[in-house]
Amino acid sequence: RKEVEQDPGPFNVPEGATVAFNCTYSNSASQSFFWYRQDCRKEPKLLMSVYSSGNEDGRFTAQLNRASQYISLLIRDSKLSDSATYLCVVNMRANNLFFGTGTRLTVIP
Amino acid sequence: NAGVTQTPKFRVLKTGQSMTLLCAQDMNHEYMYWYRQDPGMGLRLIHYSVGEGTTAKGEVPDGYNVSRLKKQNFLLGLESAAPSQTSVYFCASSYLGGYNNQPQHFGDGTRLSIL
Numbered sequence: 040r041k042e043v044e045q046d047p048g049p050f051n052v053p054e055g056a057t058v059a060f061n062c063t064y065s066n067s068a069s070q071s072f073f074w075y076r077q078d079c080r081k082e083p084k085l086l087m088s089v090y091s092s093g094n095e096d097g098r099f100t101a102q103l104n105r106a107s108q109y110i111s112l113l114i115r116d117s118k119l120s121d122s123a124t125y126l127c128v129v130n131m132r133a134n135n136l137f138f139g140t141g142t143r144l145t146v147i148p
Numbered sequence: 149n150a151g152v153t154q155t156p157k158f159r160v161l162k163t164g165q166s167m168t169l170l171c172a173q174d175m176n177h178e179y180m181y182w183y184r185q186d187p188g189m190g191l192r193l194i195h196y197s198v199g200e201g202t203t204a205k206g207e208v209p210d211g212y213n214v215s216r217l218k219k220q221n222f223l224l225g226l227e228s229a230a231p232s233q234t235s236v237y238f239c240a241s242s243y244l245g246g247y248n249n250q251p252q253h254f255g256d257g258t259r260l261s262i263l
Contacts, residue, residue, distance in 0.1 A: 071249040082238055082254040083191070126190075135206065135245075136252060138183075140190035 041065065045127050045139040053147050056117050060142045062127030063109045071130040072103055074112050076123040077141065083126055086112075117146045150174050154239050154255035161229045161262050169224040169258050171239030179242045180222035181206075181252060182214060184235040191238065197222055198245065229262045236260070 045062045052058045064072075072089035087094065089101040089110050100113040110129075114121055127139035152173045161167055171180065178199050183191040193206030197216040211233060213225045222241075226233060236259050240252040 073251055082256045084254070085251045088249060088251065130245075135193060135196065138191040140188065 042131050042137040043127055043129050043139040045125075045142050047140060047142060049143040049145055051145045051147055052117055054117055054119060056146075057113065057115050058117060058144065059114075060112045060125055060127075060144075061109055062111070062129075062139055063107075064127075064129040064131075064137075065108070066129070066131050067105075067108060069129045069131060071136070072101075072110050073128040073136075074099075074101060074110075075126040075128055075138070077126055078123050083138070086125070114144075117144075119146050119148060122146045152239055152241055152253055152255035154237075154258050156258060157256070158259045159261070161226075161260065163229060163231060163262060165229050166225070166227050167229065168226075169237055169239075169260075171222045171224070171241075171255060172220055173222075173239075173241040173253075174220065175241060175243070175253065176219070177241035177243050177253075178219075179245055179250075179252075180216065181240045181242075182212070182222065182224045183238045183240065184208065184233075185238060185257075186235050194224065194237075231262045234260060234262045 074086040075083040076086045077083045093102045098115045102111045124141040124143045126141045131137045181196040182194040195214040200219040215223045239255040242250045242252045244250040
């Protein structure tokens with residue numbers, strides 16, 4: 040099992056749609072979870088941390104399920120500007136973060 | 149606010165040449181990292197540092213060396229470049245390590261081609 044696994048997509052959704060991504064991780068001892076976004080030919084940028092109780096930031100909602108070892112990202116009311124690759128990030132061994140290969144989202148007008 | 153700055157942005161090398169990539173951060177972060185990103189592979193950790201004067205191997209360290217002589221700088225060296233090292237290299241920094249729920253902040257990358 041890979042340390043962090045994501046569906047690579049692509050997800051093509053119309054503007055205004057709701058879309059959800061899931062990510063599974065292998066280490067049950069992981070403590071830190073993040074979602075990053077990466078635009079084409081740009082650096083990864085932190086979108087949001089994921090907390091145990093779930094958290095929301097505007098149109099974005101992140102959930103953590105420790106029992107099943109997955110995290111999710113929900114995007115409501117998709118905008119054209121949401122088109123990007125979304126990276127699931129989990130700490131695996133102490134200080135190091137492992138990055139998933141990303142899920143590509145394209146929002147269509 | 150500069151954040152994490154990488155130089156150079158682009159470089160083309162011939163096989164066997166050497167070069168150093170420089171990463172500088174102005175956020176007083178303790179931890180610094182070097183990653184490479186290849187198509188379909190995601191980000192892979194090359195080396196990292198948990199403080200000035202310290203370095204450690206990551207997932208793919210072979211063919212690379214690093215140094216952290218000053219807290220704000222983290223250098224990545226290629227002693228004898230190989231075509232397999234063609235990649236996009238990202239530097240990142242964080243205040244504390246990943247276990248402490250500390251996100252990493254990235255530079256805008258160096259595109260390196262080895263001919």
